Amino acid sequence: MRKGSLLFCVFLIAVALCSIILARGWAFKAALFPLSVSVPLLVLATIQLLVVIVGKPETSGSAEMDVDFSTDVAPDEVRRRVLGIFAWIVAFIALVYLLGFPSTVPLFIFLYLKFQSAVSWLSSVIAAAITWACFHMLFQSLVHIQFEAGAIQTWLGM
Amino acid sequence: MFDAFIDGLFLVLQWKAFSLMLVGMSLGFCVGLLPGIGGAATLALMLPFVFKMSPAEAFAFLLGMHSVAATTGDITSVLFGVPGEAISAATVVDGYPMAKRGEAGRALGAALMSSLMGALIGAVALALAIPIVRPLVLTFGSPELFMLSLIGISCITSLSGSSTRAQIKGFAMGLLGLLVSTVGQDRQSGSQRFDMGLMYLWDGLDFVPVLVGIFAIPEIIDLAVRGTSIAGDRPPENLSRGVLEGVKDTFRHFWLVFRCSVIGVFVGILPGAGGGVAQWMAYAHAVQSAKNSKEREGFGKGDVRGVLGPGAANNSKEGGELIPTVAFGVPGSGAMAILLSGFLIMGIMPGPDMLTKHLTITFSMVWTLAIANVITVLLCLLVLDQLAKLTYVRGSLIIPFILLLVFVGSYTANGQIADLIVTLIFGLLSYVMVLFGWPRPPFVLGFVLGKVIETYLFISMNRYGFAWLAHPIVMLLTAVLVAVIAYPYVQQRRQRLARGASA
Numbered sequence: 001m002r003k004g005s006l007l008f009c010v011f012l013i014a015v016a017l018c019s020i021i022l023a024r025g026w027a028f029k030a031a032l033f034p035l036s037v038s039v040p041l042l043v044l045a046t047i048q049l050l051v052v053i054v055g056k057p058e059t060s061g062s063a064e065m066d067v068d069f070s071t072d073v074a075p076d077e078v079r080r081r082v083l084g085i086f087a088w089i090v091a092f093i094a095l096v097y098l099l100g101f102p103s104t105v106p107l108f109i110f111l112y113l114k115f116q117s118a119v120s121w122l123s124s125v126i127a128a129a130i131t132w133a134c135f136h137m138l139f140q141s142l143v144h145i146q147f148e149a150g151a152i153q154t155w156l157g158m
Numbered sequence: 159m160f161d162a163f164i165d166g167l168f169l170v171l172q173w174k175a176f177s178l179m180l181v182g183m184s185l186g187f188c189v190g191l192l193p194g195i196g197g198a199a200t201l202a203l204m205l206p207f208v209f210k211m212s213p214a215e216a217f218a219f220l221l222g223m224h225s226v227a228a229t230t231g232d233i234t235s236v237l238f239g240v241p242g243e244a245i246s247a248a249t250v251v252d253g254y255p256m257a258k259r260g261e262a263g264r265a266l267g268a269a270l271m272s273s274l275m276g277a278l279i280g281a282v283a284l285a286l287a288i289p290i291v292r293p294l295v296l297t298f299g300s301p302e303l304f305m306l307s308l309i310g311i312s313c314i315t316s317l318s319g320s321s322t323r324a325q326i327k328g329f330a331m332g333l334l335g336l337l338v339s340t341v342g343q344d345r346q347s348g349s350q351r352f353d354m355g356l357m358y359l360w361d362g363l364d365f366v367p368v369l370v371g372i373f374a375i376p377e378i379i380d381l382a383v384r385g386t387s388i389a390g391d392r393p394p395e396n397l398s399r400g401v402l403e404g405v406k407d408t409f410r411h412f413w414l415v416f417r418c419s420v421i422g423v424f425v426g427i428l429p430g431a432g433g434g435v436a437q438w439m440a441y442a443h444a445v446q447s448a449k450n451s452k453e454r455e456g457f458g459k460g461d462v463r464g465v466l467g468p469g470a471a472n473n474s475k476e477g478g479e480l481i482p483t484v485a486f487g488v489p490g491s492g493a494m495a496i497l498l499s500g501f502l503i504m505g506i507m508p509g510p511d512m513l514t515k516h517l518t519i520t521f522s523m524v525w526t527l528a529i530a531n532v533i534t535v536l537l538c539l540l541v542l543d544q545l546a547k548l549t550y551v552r553g554s555l556i557i558p559f560i561l562l563l564v565f566v567g568s569y570t571a572n573g574q575i576a577d578l579i580v581t582l583i584f585g586l587l588s589y590v591m592v593l594f595g596w597p598r599p600p601f602v603l604g605f606v607l608g609k610v611i612e613t614y615l616f617i618s619m620n621r622y623g624f625a626w627l628a629h630p631i632v633m634l635l636t637a638v639l640v641a642v643i644a645y646p647y648v649q650q651r652r653q654r655l656a657r658g659a660s661a
Contacts, residue, residue, distance in 0.1 A: 004594045012330060019337055022352065030349035033612045034340045041333040048326050055323075068459065069376075069592060070384045078383050085382035085557070089375075089585075092561060093578045101569065105562060112558035119555070131562070138188065145570055 005052045012045035088112060100150035102140070106132035163285070166521025169214040170529060175522075178215050182223035183530050189223070190230030200227065201496040205503070213504040214522045220500055221523055222530040224493055225277060228472045229534050232269040236465070237262060237548055238388070238560050239377030240567075241369055245472050248437040250373045251599060252457060252464025257388055259460050262546040267404020268462050269469045270535045270542070272415050275408060276470035277531035279419035280426070280477025285524045287427075287481050298428055301626035304614035305635035306428060310435050311336075311607050312642045313442030317599040324597070331591070332600035338363060339608020346616050358576040365606065367568035367580040372602060374564045375585020376592050381553040381560075388549040388556070401542045407462045414447055414463060415470045422471030426478020426491075435610075438603045440471030446645060450653050458597075477527055484512045484520055 019038035023031040073081070095104040110128035113119040119127070139145045149158070169175060182204075189200045201224055208216035231246035236253035249269055256265035298306075311332060318328020341352045342362030353359040381388060408415055418440035425436035444467030448454040457464050483494040487501075487508035501508050512520045548556065568581040591598055618626045626632060 004590075008590060008594045008596065012334065015334070015337070019352070026344075026349045026351065027347040029347040029616065030344035030351060033615070034337060034351060037333050037336045037340070041330060041337060044326055044330040044333065048323075048330065051323060051326070069380050070390075073383055073385070081383045081385070082379055085379050086586075089378075089561065089582060092565060093575070093582060096565070096569075096578060097575050101566070109558050109562070112561075113555070117552075117554040117558075131559070135562075135566075139566060142188075146573055147569075148573065148575070 002052060002057060006049065009045050009049035009052060013042060013049065016042035016045060084116075088116065096150070098150050098152050100153060101147040102132075102136070103150065105135045162517040163521050165518045166523075167525045169518060169522040170218055170525045172214070175212075175215045175218040178211065179218035179222035179526060179530060180533075182219040182221075183226045183534055186223035186226030186530075187230050187534065190227035191234055200224075201493055201500075205496065205500060208500055208503060213506055213516075213519050216500055216504055217519065217523050218526050220497060221526045224497070225473070225476050225527050225530050226534045228476060229270065229273040229277070229531060230538070232273060232465075232469055232472070233266065233538070233545060234563070235373075236265045236269055237545065238374070238556075238563075240374040240560060240564055245437055245475075246468075247369050247373055247602060248441040248468035248599070249465055249472075250377075251441065252459075252461050254377060255458070255460035256462070256465065257546075257549045258390060260390070260549075261400060261460065262388075262549040263400025263542060264404040264407070264462065265460075265465050266542045266546060267401035267539070268407045268465045269404070270538050271405045271408040272418075272466040272469035273473045274531050274535040275412075275415050276419040276422055276473035277476065278528055279416065279470070280423055280474035281524045281527040282477075283420075283423040283474070284477040284480050284484075284527070285521065287423075297631060299621075300614045300617035301622065301629050302631045302635060303428060304611065304618050305632050305639065307435075307607050307611045307614060309635060309639050309642055310439055311603060311611065312639055313439055314600040314603060315643050315646050316442040316445040317438070317603065318597055327596050328600045331596055331598070332604040335601040335604020335606075336608040336611070337604075338368070338601075339605050340612065345613060356576075358572070358574060361572075362609070363580060363605075364571035364577070366571040367577045368584050368605060369602065370564050370568045371581035371584035372588040372598055374560070375581070376589040378557060378560055378564070379589055382557060385553060387552055400546065401539060404462070404465075405539075408466060411463055411466055414444060415466050417447075418443060418467040418470040419474035422474035423478035425471070426475030427481050435606060436471040436475045437468040438599065438606065440467040441599070443467060446649075451650070458599075473531065477524075480523060480527075484508055484523070 016038045019034055020042065023034045023038065026034075092104065092108050095108060099107070106128040109131045110124045113124040113127055114121065140147070170179065185200060185204065201220055204220065204223065208219060211219065228245060231241065232249045232253065234240045235246045235249040236257055239250050239254035239257075241247040241250055253265045253269060256262065314328050314332040315325065318324050318331075339362070341359055343350055343353075343360050350360060384390065421440050421443060422436045425439060441464060444463045445454060445457050447463070448457070479491050479494045480497075483498055485508070487498060498508065506512075506516055506519070565578050565581065568577045571577045588598055590596075591601070622629075
C-alpha cells in the first residue's frame with residue numbers, strides 16, 4: 001500500500017515536471033494555464049510524497065469520498081483476476097482494431113461467455129446472436145453510427 | 159398570460175403532438191441508457207425529421223426526447239457504475255455503491271423521483287423566469303462566468319474528505335484534472351499542447367471516453383475480482399419496498415432536492431457551464447449539507463443524498479438551459495444549440511417574440527418538460543423492479559455486456575479506435591487512484607471545468623486587463639468563493655469545539 005502510494009506520488013511529480021518542461025517551449029498564452037496548474041500540482045505531490053515517507057501510515061487505504069474495492073479475495077487471486085479481466089479488455093480492443101466493431105460484438109460475447117463464464121455452447125451462440133441483432137438495430141440502423149472497418153477487412157480490400 | 163399557459167397544455171395534448179412526444183420519449187429512453195450517445199447527438203440525428211411538423215409537434219418530439227435522456231441516464235449509473243450520459247457521472251459515486259450494497263431499487267427510486275422533481279422545478283423556473291431573466295444573463299460576462307467556474311472548482315474542498323491528507327490528495331487530483339483538460343490546441347494562440355504528435359489529441363480529450371473510463375473500468379475490474387453479482391452474496395432486497403423507500407427519500411430530503419434543483423436551473427441559465435458542472439456542484443452541495451463528519455462519512459460509499467442531489471440538478475438544468483435559448487437565442491449548451499436550429503427550421507426566431515407572439519409555444523415547451531418526465535418516471539417506476547434484478551445476475555455473465563456498452567459508448571465520441579484506448583488508459587489510472595485512495599470526483603470536476611475556466615480567464619484578461627477583478631459581481635462571487643472553500647473547515651472547527659465543550 002505504502003509502496004503504491006509512493007509510486008503514485010512519483011507519477012504525479014513526473015507528470016507535473018514534464019508539463020512544466022514542455023510548457024516552457026510554448027507561447028506565453030498557451031503556457032500560462034498549464035504552468036499555473038502544474039506548479040501547484042508539483043508542490044502538492046511532493047508534500048504528499050514526504051507525508052507518505054515520514055508521516056504515520058494511513059489507517060484506511062480508500063479515499064474518503066470514493067468507492068472501496070472489495071477485500072474479501074486473497075491478494076494473489078486478486079492479481080490473477082485483475083490480469084485476467086485486463087487481458088479480456090485488451091483483447092476486445094485488439095479485436096475491434098482487427099475486425100471492426102460489427103464483427104467483434106458477437107465474437108467477443110461468444111468467447112467471453114463460453115471460455116470465461118463457462119456457459120454452454122448453445123446459450124453462448126444464442127446470446128451472441130441476440131446481442132449482434134440488438135447492436136445492429138440500435139447502433140447501425142437507428143442511430144446510424146459509422147463503424148470503421150477492421151484492419152483485416154481493409155487489408156483484404158473488403 | 160394564463161390563457162397562453164392553458165393553450166400551451168392543449169397544444170401538447172393534441173393527439174399528433176402527444177404521439178410524437180411519446181415517440182421522442184422512447185428514443186430518449188434508449189439513448190439515455192446507452193453510454194456515450196448523448197441527448198445532443200440524438201437531437202442532431204432527429205432534426206431532419208421535424209421539417210414537416212408544426213412547431214408544437216416538433217418541440218414536443220425534440221424536447222420529449224432530450225429531457226427523458228437525462229432522466230434515464232441515471233439508470234445505468236446506478237445499476238452498473240457506467241454513466242449513461244456524461245451528465246450522470248456524479249450519480250455513480252453513491253448510486254453504484256448502493257447497488258453493491260443490495261439497495262439498487264432504493265437508489266433507482268431516489269434517482270428517478272429526484273429527477274422528476276428537478277424537471278418540474280426546471281419547468282416552473284422556465285415558466286416564471288422568462289420575463290425576469292434578461293438582466294441576469296446580460297450581467298454575466300466572461301469575468302463573472304470565470305468566477306462562477308472557480309466556485310465550481312472550489313467544490314473540491316467538499317469532494318475530498320475532511321482530513322488534511324484527503325484535502326491535499328483532492329486538490330492534487332483536481333489539478334491533474336485541470337492539466338488533462340489542457341491537452342490539445344490552445345484556443346488563444348493556436349499552439350498544440352501535450353498532443354504527442356497525435357492528430358487525435360489536437361481537439362483535446364472528449365468527455366465521454368474519459369468519464370466512462372474513469373467510472374466504469376474500475377467497477378468492471380472489481381466485479382471480475384469479486385466473482386459475484388453486483389449486489390454480492392446478499393439476499394435480494396424487497397425491490398418494491400426499496401423503490402418506494404427511494405421515492406420517500408426524495409421527500410424526506412425535499413429541501414436538499416429543491417436546493418440542488420435551483421443550482422441546476424442557475425447553472426443551466428449560464429452559457430457554457432452545462433450539466434457536467436451542475437451535477438458536481440449539486441453533489442458538493444449535498445456533501446456540504448451534512449451536519450457533521452459522521453453524516454459526511456457515508457458519501458462516496460452509498461449515501462442516498464449523493465444520488466438525490468445530482469439527479470435533481472441534471473433535470474432542472476434542462477429548464478434552465480431553455481431560458482436563454484428561448485428568450486435571447488443564446489444556447490446554454492451543445493444540445494440547446496441544436497434545438498436552436500430546430501427553432502430556425504420552424505421559422506421561429508427566438509427572442510422577444512417568444513414572450514409575445516409565440517408565448518403559447520413557449521408554454522407548450524414548459525408542459526412538454528413536465529409531462530414527458532412525469533410519464534417517464536411513472537413508467538420507469540413500474541419496471542424498476544425488473545431492472546434492479548440485474549444487480550443479482552452473476553457478474554461473469556453481465557461483464558461482457560457492460561464492456562460492450564462502455565466501449566461502444568466511448569467509440570461514439572470520435573468514431574476512432576483511439577477513443578477505446580483513451581477509455582482504457584483513464585480506466586487504469588482510475589483503478590490505481592481507487593486502489594491507493596486518491597479521490598476521483600475532484601479529478602472529474604477539474605477535467606470538466608478546465609476548458610471553461612481557461613477560456614473565460616483569457617477573454618476576461620484580453621477584454622478588461624485586471625480591471626475585471628473590481629467588477630461588483632466578481633467581488634461578490636469572490637466572497638462566495640471564499641465562503642465555499644472555508645465552509646468545510648469552519649464546520650469542522652465548530653464540531654471540534656462542540657465536542658470539546660461536551661467532553
